[in-house]
Structure formats: structure tokens, C-alpha cells
Amino acid sequence: MSNDGAGRNGIALSERQRIAWLRLIRSDNVGPATFRDLINHFGSAETALEMLPELSRRGGSTRAIRVASTAEAEKELSAAYRFGARFIGIGEHDYPPALRQIDGAPPLLAVKGNAAISAVPSLGIVGSRNASISGAKFAAMIARDVGRAGYSIISGLARGIDTAAHRASLETGTIAALAGGLDQPYPPENIGLLDEIIEGNGLAISEMPFGWEPRARDFPRRNRLIAGVSLGLAVVEAASRSGSLITARYAADFGRLVFAVPGSPLDPRCHGTNGLLKDGAIVTTEAQDILQALAPLSRIDLFTPPQAEEPGEHDVGPMAPPSENDRIRITDALGPTPVEIDDIIRHTGLSASAVYLVLLELDLAGRLHRHPGGLVSLNIGE
Amino acid sequence: MSNDGAGRNGIALSERQRIAWLRLIRSDNVGPATFRDLINHFGSAETALEMLPELSRRGGSTRAIRVASTAEAEKELSAAYRFGARFIGIGEHDYPPALRQIDGAPPLLAVKGNAAISAVPSLGIVGSRNASISGAKFAAMIARDVGRAGYSIISGLARGIDTAAHRASLETGTIAALAGGLDQPYPPENIGLLDEIIEGNGLAISEMPFGWEPRARDFPRRNRLIAGVSLGLAVVEAASRSGSLITARYAADFGRLVFAVPGSPLDPRCHGTNGLLKDGAIVTTEAQDILQALAPLSRIDLFTPPQAEEPGEHDVGPMAPPSENDRIRITDALGPTPVEIDDIIRHTGLSASAVYLVLLELDLAGRLHRHPGGLVSLNIGE
Numbered sequence: 001m002s003n004d005g006a007g008r009n010g011i012a013l014s015e016r017q018r019i020a021w022l023r024l025i026r027s028d029n030v031g032p033a034t035f036r037d038l039i040n041h042f043g044s045a046e047t048a049l050e051m052l053p054e055l056s057r058r059g060g061s062t063r064a065i066r067v068a069s070t071a072e073a074e075k076e077l078s079a080a081y082r083f084g085a086r087f088i089g090i091g092e093h094d095y096p097p098a099l100r101q102i103d104g105a106p107p108l109l110a111v112k113g114n115a116a117i118s119a120v121p122s123l124g125i126v127g128s129r130n131a132s133i134s135g136a137k138f139a140a141m142i143a144r145d146v147g148r149a150g151y152s153i154i155s156g157l158a159r160g161i162d163t164a165a166h167r168a169s170l171e172t173g174t175i176a177a178l179a180g181g182l183d184q185p186y187p188p189e190n191i192g193l194l195d196e197i198i199e200g201n202g203l204a205i206s207e208m209p210f211g212w213e214p215r216a217r218d219f220p221r222r223n224r225l226i227a228g229v230s231l232g233l234a235v236v237e238a239a240s241r242s243g244s245l246i247t248a249r250y251a252a253d254f255g256r257l258v259f260a261v262p263g264s265p266l267d268p269r270c271h272g273t274n275g276l277l278k279d280g281a282i283v284t285t286e287a288q289d290i291l292q293a294l295a296p297l298s299r300i301d302l303f304t305p306p307q308a309e310e311p312g313e314h315d316v317g318p319m320a321p322p323s324e325n326d327r328i329r330i331t332d333a334l335g336p337t338p339v340e341i342d343d344i345i346r347h348t349g350l351s352a353s354a355v356y357l358v359l360l361e362l363d364l365a366g367r368l369h370r371h372p373g374g375l376v377s378l379n380i381g382e
Numbered sequence: 383m384s385n386d387g388a389g390r391n392g393i394a395l396s397e398r399q400r401i402a403w404l405r406l407i408r409s410d411n412v413g414p415a416t417f418r419d420l421i422n423h424f425g426s427a428e429t430a431l432e433m434l435p436e437l438s439r440r441g442g443s444t445r446a447i448r449v450a451s452t453a454e455a456e457k458e459l460s461a462a463y464r465f466g467a468r469f470i471g472i473g474e475h476d477y478p479p480a481l482r483q484i485d486g487a488p489p490l491l492a493v494k495g496n497a498a499i500s501a502v503p504s505l506g507i508v509g510s511r512n513a514s515i516s517g518a519k520f521a522a523m524i525a526r527d528v529g530r531a532g533y534s535i536i537s538g539l540a541r542g543i544d545t546a547a548h549r550a551s552l553e554t555g556t557i558a559a560l561a562g563g564l565d566q567p568y569p570p571e572n573i574g575l576l577d578e579i580i581e582g583n584g585l586a587i588s589e590m591p592f593g594w595e596p597r598a599r600d601f602p603r604r605n606r607l608i609a610g611v612s613l614g615l616a617v618v619e620a621a622s623r624s625g626s627l628i629t630a631r632y633a634a635d636f637g638r639l640v641f642a643v644p645g646s647p648l649d650p651r652c653h654g655t656n657g658l659l660k661d662g663a664i665v666t667t668e669a670q671d672i673l674q675a676l677a678p679l680s681r682i683d684l685f686t687p688p689q690a691e692e693p694g695e696h697d698v699g700p701m702a703p704p705s706e707n708d709r710i711r712i713t714d715a716l717g718p719t720p721v722e723i724d725d726i727i728r729h730t731g732l733s734a735s736a737v738y739l740v741l742l743e744l745d746l747a748g749r750l751h752r753h754p755g756g757l758v759s760l761n762i763g764e
Contacts, residue, residue, distance in 0.1 A: 134648045262644030262656050265667035266516045274644050274667045283659045285647035 010091040018108075019073045020045035021089055025107050026068035026076070026209060027052060029364045032104040033374075037360055039107075041353075052364060058321060059358075059365030060331075079210045084198075085112035085182050094118055096205075099228040102254050103374065106207035106225070110182050113203035117173040121298035122152045123290060124230030124251065126223075126244045127161025128237040128269050135161060135237035135269065138261060140168035142234055145287030147172030151294070152203075154229050156222055157190050161236050161244075166193060170200050175229065178206040179222035180214030205229070223247035231297050232257035234290060235281070238272030245272045248281070253372065257293050259284040322354045330358045331378070338375035392473040400490075401455045402427035403471055407489050408450035408458070408591060409434060414486040415752045416745045419738060421489075434746060440703060441740075441747030461592045466580075467494035467564050476500055478587075481610040484636050485756065488589035488607070492564050495585035499555040503680035504534040505672060506612030506633065508605070508626045509543025510619040510651050517543060517619035517651065520643060522550035524616055527669030529554030533676070534585075536611050538604055539572050543618045543626075548575060552582050557611065560588040561604035562596030587611070605629035613679050614639035616666060620654030627654045630663070635754065639675050641666040704736045712740045713760070716750075720757035 013021065024045045025035050030052075038048035049067060056065035080086060087108045088095045094115040099105050111118070123146050125139055143153045143165040153169035155162040157176040166174045176197050178185055182204055185194045198204055207225060208218065223243055227233055227250035235258065238244035248258050260281035263270025277283060282293055322330075329348045333339075345355050359376060362368040369377045395403065406427045407417050412434075420430035431449060438447035462468060469490045470477045476497040481487050493500070505528050507521055525535045525547040535551035537544040539558040548556045558579050560567055564586055567576045580586055589607060590600065605625055609615055609632035617640070620626035630640050642663035645652025659665060664675055704712075711730045715721075727737050741758060744750040751759045 134646055138646075138648060261647060262652070262659060262665075264516055264520075264645055265643060266520060270644070271667070274665060277644060277659065277665045278667075278671075283644075283656060285653070285656045285660075289660075 010093055010095070011089065012092060013089045017045065018087060018089065019070060019077060020049060021108055022073040022077060022087060023068040023070060024049055026073065028066040029056070029366050031370065032106055033370045034360065034363045035107045037356060037363075041356060041360060054321075055357075055361045056364040056366075058327070059361030059363070060367055061365035065364055076210050080110060080182070083112065083183055083210070085110055085204075085210075086115075087111075088115065088118075096122070096229045098122065098231055098256075099225070102228045103372065104370075105228060108207070110206045110208075110210065111203055112182050113198040114173070114201055115203060117152045117175065117201065117203055118205075118229070120150065120152045120173060121231050121294070122154045122175065122229050123294065124154045124226045124233040124247065124256075125161065125165035126155055126158075126226065126233065126235055126238075126247050127273075128239060128242065128244070129158050129160040129162075130269070131160035131164065131237050132267070132269060135261075135263075136164040139164040139234075139236040142236070142284075142287050142290065143168035143174075144172075146290055147174075149287070149291050151231075151298070154226050156219075156226055156243075156247075157185060157187075157194060158243075159187060159190070163190060163193060165236075166197060166202075170196060170202065172201070174200075174202040176202065176204045177222050177225045177229070178204060178214070179208070179218040180206065181208050181210045181212040182206045183210055184213050186214050219243055220246050224250045227251040227254055227256060230256055232259060232290060232294050234259040234261070234284060235273050235276055236261045237263060237269040238276075239268050240271045240275065242272050245276070248276055257282060257297070259290050259293070261285070322350075322358050326350055326354050327358050327361070330355060331362070334362075334376070334378040336377055336380050338369070338371040338377045340375055344376075392475055392477070393471065394474060395471045399427065400469060400471065401452060401459060402431060403490055404455040404459060404469060405450040405452060406431055408455065410448040411438070411746045411748050413752065414488055415756075416742065417489045419742055419745075423735075423738060423742060436703075437739075437743045438746040438748075440709070441743030441745070442749055443747035447746055458592050462492060462564070465494065465565055465592070467492055467586075467592075468497075469493075470497065470500075478504070478611045480504065480613055480638075481607070484610045485754065486752075487610060490589070492588045492590075492592065493585055494564050495580040496555070496583055497585060499534045499557065499583065499585055500587075500611070502532065502534045502555060503613050503676070504536045504557065504611050505676065506536045506608045506615040506629065506638075507543065507547035508537055508540075508608065508615065508617055508620075508629050509655075510621060510624065510626070511540050511542040511544075512651070513542035513546065513619050514649070514651060517643075517645075518546040521546040521616075521618040524618070524666075524669050524672065525550035525556075526554075528672055529556075531669070531673050533613075533680070536608050538601075538608055538625075538629075539567060539569075539576060541569060541572070545572060545575060547618075548579060548584075552578060552584065554583070556582075556584040558584065558586045559604050559607045559611065560586060560596070561590070561600040562588065563590050563592045563594040564588045565592055566595050568596050601625055602628050606632045609633040609636055609638060612638055614641060614672060614676050616641040616643070616672060617655050617658055617663070618643045619645060619651040620658075621650050622653045622657065624654050627658070630658055639664060639679070641672055641675070643667070704732075704740050708732055708736050709740050709743070712737060713744070716744075716758070716760040718759055718762045720751070720753040720759045722755075722757055726758075 042048040052067050090107050096118040139161045147169040152173040154175040155165045223246045233251040258281040260273040260276035367379050424430040472489050478500040521543045529551040534555040536557040537547045605628050615633035640663040642655040642658035749761050
């Protein structure tokens with residue numbers, strides 16, 4: 001993704017680079033996709049940060065973009081250090097390899113605990129907060145058996161199934177993905193469990209800033225993180241329209257295996273899981289069902305960097321800004337309907353590099369919507 | 383199958399023919415496949431009966447074959463009539479159309495009750511005898527909803543799931559398949575239920591002789607009958623290695639849809655059903671799952687007679703017996719390994735008609751094994 005110090009096991013960020021990355025991802029209108037495009041275009045976070053105000057202005061923003069300061073980033077970083085946590089950049093050795101493959105992977109992941117287990121292939125286990133006794137028992141059984149087979153278990157530290165899965169994999173290695181900052185665990189009754197995880201063989205991860213209190217809308221993003229880290233996701237008891245089904249949807253979108261535990265049609269806690277089975281999830285009644293399906297996947301070397309991240313593939317450094325004419329042609333080509341960037345390039349006949357740059361400008365001006373699958377649309381009336 | 387009085391809705395047997403059919407199927411070494419071949423070869427049961435002793439002798443039997451007498455058949459028939467039952471020949475109007483399609487369909491089916499419902503498309507519902515409360519409740523729900531949608535429900539009159547399915551479809555139409563004669567229902571506590579079925583809108587069916595007390599080995603055959611009559615089979619709670627799984631295996635072999643109700647992996651009563659789901663059974667949590675899958679099938683006109691049953695396709699009447707040389711060539715070509723009859727024809731270069739006739743002889747001499755899929759092998763050392 002960047003020419004910032006790439007090594008055999010991925011890149012290794014200097015502290016100065018890490019601060020620049022943190023500043024960039026904490027700045028306004030910079031999400032993971034924009035972050036990636038900025039680094040790809042300008043070669044480093046530091047150059048991108050310098051360019052932000054001008055890009056946003058060229059994109060049509062009438063007020064100055066808020067760029068996170070070095071002081072702010074240093075403050076967050078030292079808070080993390082004091083807490084015993086640190087930030088891992090995408091492409092760095094300890095960054096979960098499966099997570100790196102997804103669209104919109106967080107550029108920086110806050111972690112606390114034994115980060116080495118993030119390199120181990122992981123099974124996600126999620127399910128109802130108000131799990132039945134047998135549901136919790138089953139989740140524990142799966143977590144224990146799959147854990148002993150050499151996988152880490154990732155879940156969301158929630159009540160019920162999540163709790164059972166974490167507890168049963170404390171010894172073998174468990175990862176708790178948080179919806180807020182690492183210092184803001186939820187729910188309160190699982191703070192003790194989180195301590196056990198971190199002091200044991202486990203790891204806590206979050207893509208949210210330190211001190212961030214989780215709101216309802218942050219949980220789907222946490223679910224996306226679980227699906228992203230997992231090679232496969234096992235859903236044990238889930239009601240219709242539950243968060244676990246959101247996680248399963250993400251997992252399917254990422255091409256991960258989805259396992260569902262069958263249950264009585266008369267128990268509402270099984271409506272979601274039975275629905276997943278109807279949609280083609282793998283029927284799971286014992287750990288062996290999961291291990292058999294995951295075995296071929298866990299042998300794939302996820303650390304092989306994708307082609308697009310080779311240094312030779314990058315646009316490097318700043319270049320002449322696109323002409324006002326180019327900018328108008330691209331903006332005119334866009335509308336409220338999501339389109340592929342390749343279609344914009346074909347439609348306008350402009351260079352890919354010019355199109356990406358104008359899209360970055362619009363993005364930083366808050367005028368671009370990014371959609372799953374790399375599609376973009378224009379914010380109308382904002 | 384026969385040129386015995388074919389009509390627009392299939393054949394209609396005269397009483398004399400019916401007695402001949404009953405004699406033939408009750409004679410030694412005559413199972414459904416042999417019955418079919420005899421009728422196809424000799425054109426009528428009466429001619430076949432005349433030929434039985436000679437065929438058996440030519441096939442190498444050292445003692446005379448037991449041929450059921452007219453008196454025996456008349457006695458069984460009048461016992462059935464006194465009981466309010468009757469025998470329906472394969473191809474007759476009231477014979478269950480789906481059952482007619484299977485290999486080894488019973489030539490005569492004993493029925494008591496409203497035989498008209500056998501023409502209605504049928505769903506089989508089977509499951510554990512020691513069903514859970516929720517399993518029985520679910521079976522009843524399915525039976526009621528699918529019954530109301532215009533299907534008959536067939537089951538095995540057993541305790542548990544079968545009982546729940548029959549009771550819930552008493553009004554809409556239910557079929558009890560028995561492992562013994564119609565006058566030998568099992569288990570005793572369901573005799574009252576059987577009376578309700580017959581006095582209501584239902585039907586009892588059996589392929590076994592009147593007065594036959596069911597033994598353990600007759601139940602798989604009863605299960606085969608359930609699968610044969612059904613367009614689809616729903617399995618609600620079934621332990622590993624249970625009778626319901628035998629029924630499901632038959633249903634799959636017959637190309638019928640298999641529905642399985644998911645259940646907790648921790649409940650042994652769900653091990654069989656979850657296993658069926660792993661093998662590709664349709665996940666079933668409500669009647670709609672079944673109705674949607676069956677809808678296209680139930681529109682197929684199962685009464686269309688298969689091509690092979692057209693009169694022009696038959697060998698008609700007796701013909702010169704095969705030469706001793708032909709008989710030796712065919713016997714030599716056979717061994718303990720099941721082979722296809724077409725392969726015997728190709729291998730020996732003899733006419734199909736000669737091969738079928740020699741196989742009939744061997745069969746009636748008790749020297750032939752018939753296997754699923756029309757394969758045959760020689761009884762060695764019997």
C-alpha cells in the first residue's frame with residue numbers, strides 16, 4: 001500500500017510515520033478507502049496531510065477541512081501506550097492477515113494483549129446475547145475444540161454466546177473486537193473478562209479512537225471487524241434481524257465461510273441461524289464441521305502482499321492538479337447513483353490518475369459517497 | 383404393465399384377474415419385480431400362474447414351486463371385503479400415482495377407507511417415536527398447514543411424530559401405511575387412531591397379506607411404501623440410525639424431495655435430521671418451505687402411463703422356451719456380483735426376450751437375487 005519501509009513480512013512504520021498515519025485517519029472525511037487512495041497517490045501520509053486542505057478546497061468545500069494535528073495524534077498514541085496498547089498499521093507484521101484483504105480495512109488497528117495471535121488463522125463465533133443454556137454450551141464446545149486445533153477465536157465481548165466463546169478459548173487464544181476505544185469496553189459486566197483475555201493469551205482490538213464511547217451505530221462496524229479478521233464465522237443462536245446476522249452478511253460479502261448451528265424452528269433464537277442455513281450456510285453440529293471446511297483455507301499464505309501494493313504500481317508524489325475542465329467533466333459524469341470508477345475513466349476518457357485525484361478531492365470536500373465494492377456516487381444537496 | 387383391460391385412467395381389473403394377481407404375488411419367489419416381468423412376458427397373471435412350475439423347474443429348482451391356490455386368494459379377498467378393505471392393482475385408478483413410479487412397486491395394495499385421497503399429491507411426515515413436545519407440535523403444524531394446502535399426509539401410525547402428523551391431518555386427509563396386514567395395526571395404542579383415520583377422510587394401506595403380523599423386518603418395507611407414495615418426505619426429529627432415516631434414504635433413492643427440520647446439536651433426537659441437512663435435505667422451518675418446493679412437482683400428471691407400459695411394447699403370450707445352451711450361457715455370465723440386465727444381453731448376444739425369460743426361470747427357482755436399480759446376481763450355494 002505504501003513505500004513507507006516495506007520489509008519481508010510487510011512494512012514497518014517508524015514512530016513518525018505512525019503519527020502521520022494516525023493524523024490522517026483521524027482527519028475529517030478520511031475513511032479507510034480515502035486513506036488508501038491518498039497513500040497510493042501521494043506515496044506517504046505526511047505528503048497526503050500537506051495536500052488535504054488544497055484537495056478539499058479544489059473538491060468544492062467552502063470551509064477548511066479539519067486536519068488532525070501532530071499534538072492530537074501524539075496525545076492519543078501516548079494514551080494508548082500508557083494503557084499498554086499500541087497501533088498496528090495495515091501491512092505491518094502483526095496486522096491480522098485476513099483483515100488486510102477486505103475492502104475498507106482499517107489502516108490502523110489499536111491492539112492490547114498478545115498481538116502474535118493475530119497471525120493465527122481465526123474463527124469468529126457470534127450469537128444471541130440472551131443465549132439458551134445449550135446455545136452457550138455449544139458455543140463453548142466449538143470455541144474449545146476449534147481453539148485446540150490451532151485457531152484463534154474472535155468475538156465481540158457481548159453477553160451470551162460471545163462471552164461463552166471467549167471464556168472457552170482463553171487458554172488457546174481469543175480476540176475481543178470492541179465497538180468503542182480499547183479503554184471503553186462494553187458491556188460493563190464483561191470488563192473482568194476483557195482483563196482475563198488481555199492478561200492471558202488473548203488480544204483486544206478496535207479501530208475506534210482511544211476514549212471513544214461506543215454508540216449503537218458503532219456495533220455494526222465492530223461486527224465488520226470480526227468478519228474481517230475471521231477465516232470463517234460460526235453463528236450460534238441468532239434471532240431474525242439480529243447483529244449476528246449483520247456479521248454473517250459481512251462475512252459472506254468478504255467471501256468468508258459462514259457456519260450456522262441448526263435449532264428448533266419454534267425457538268425465536270434459532271430463526272436467524274436457520275435462515276442462514278436456508279441461504280447456504282454450512283450446517284454445523286460439531287467442531288469437525290468447521291475444521292474440515294477451514295483446513296484448506298488456513299493453509300493459504302495471507303501475508304503475500306496483493307499486487308496493487310507493489311511499489312512499482314504506485315503513483316508517486318504530488319503531481320500537477322487536474323484542470324478545472326477535467327474536474328467538471330468528472331463531476332458531471334457523477335450522480336446520486338453509485339458507479340464504478342473504471343466506468344468514470346472510460347466515460348470521461350481521462351487518465352486513471354486524474355480521475356482518482358478528482359475523486360479524492362470530492363471525497364475530502366465531503367461531496368463523495370463511497371459504497372461497497374469500490375462504487376462511488378455524488379452527495380447531492382449536501 | 384399389462385393388457386388386462388387398460389382404460390383412460392389406467393387399467394381396471396376384473397374380479398377374476400384380481401384373484402389371479404393375488405395368487406401370483408402370494409406365490410413363492412414372486413416379488414414385485416418378478417410379478418412385473420411375468421405379466422410383461424406372458425401378458426396376464428393367469429398365463430404366468432400356469433407357467434410358474436415349468437419356469438421354476440427349468441431354472442433349476444429341485445422341488446416344486448408353491449403356487450398360491452385360487453381358494454387361498456379367494457379366502458384372503460373375502461376376508462378383506464368383510465373387513466371393509468379391498469385390493470387395488472398397480473395401474474388402477476385409485477392406486478397412488480407416485481407409488482406406481484418406483485422400482486418394485488407392490489402390484490396389489492390393500493386399502494381401507496377413502497381411497498380417493500390416494501390420487502391427491504402426498505407429503506410424508508415421519509420422525510422419532512419418543513418425540514419432544516416441540517417436535518410433535520411442529521409435525522402437527524406442518525401436517526395441518528400442508529394438508530390445508532391440498533396435500534394428503536402419509537405416515538406410519540407409529541408413536542410420536544407419526545401420531546401427531548396423522549391427528550393434525552384427520553380432516554384434510556391422512557394415509558396410514560402399515561407394516562403388517564390391514565387387520566394387524568401396530569402399535570396397539572394407535573388402533574383407536576387408525577379407526578378415526580378410516581372413519582374420517584383417511585386411508586390405511588398395506589402391501590402385506592391379510593392377517594400378517596408385522597415383524598421387525600417388515601418396518602423398513604413399510605417405510606419404503608411411505609416414501610413411494612410421497613412426493614416429498616419431511617423428517618421431524620430423528621436420531622442417528624433411526625427408521626426415519628431409512629425412509630429418507632428411500633425417498634432420496636426415488637428422487638423425492640427430502641425435508642428436514644433443524645434442531646439442537648445437543649439433542650440426540652436431532653442428530654439424524656441435522657445429518658440429513660448436511661446431506662442436502664431442504665431446511666424446513668415452516669410449511670411454506672415444503673409447499674414452495676412441492677408446488678412444481680404436484681402439477682406433474684403422474685397418471686401418464688410410462689412408455690414401457692404401452693401394449694405395443696409387450697412381449698405377448700408364451701413363447702418357445704430358451705434352449706438349454708442359452709440357459710447355460712446366461713447362468714455362466716452371472717455371478718454373485720450384481721450386474722445390469724442390459725450387460726447380460728450384450729455379453730451373451732442373446733435376445734432381450736430370451737434373457738428376461740431365463741432370468742424369470744432362475745428367479746422362480748429361487749436362484750436369482752434382484753437388487754435396487756434392476757441389477758441381478760446369482761445365489762451362490764443356496
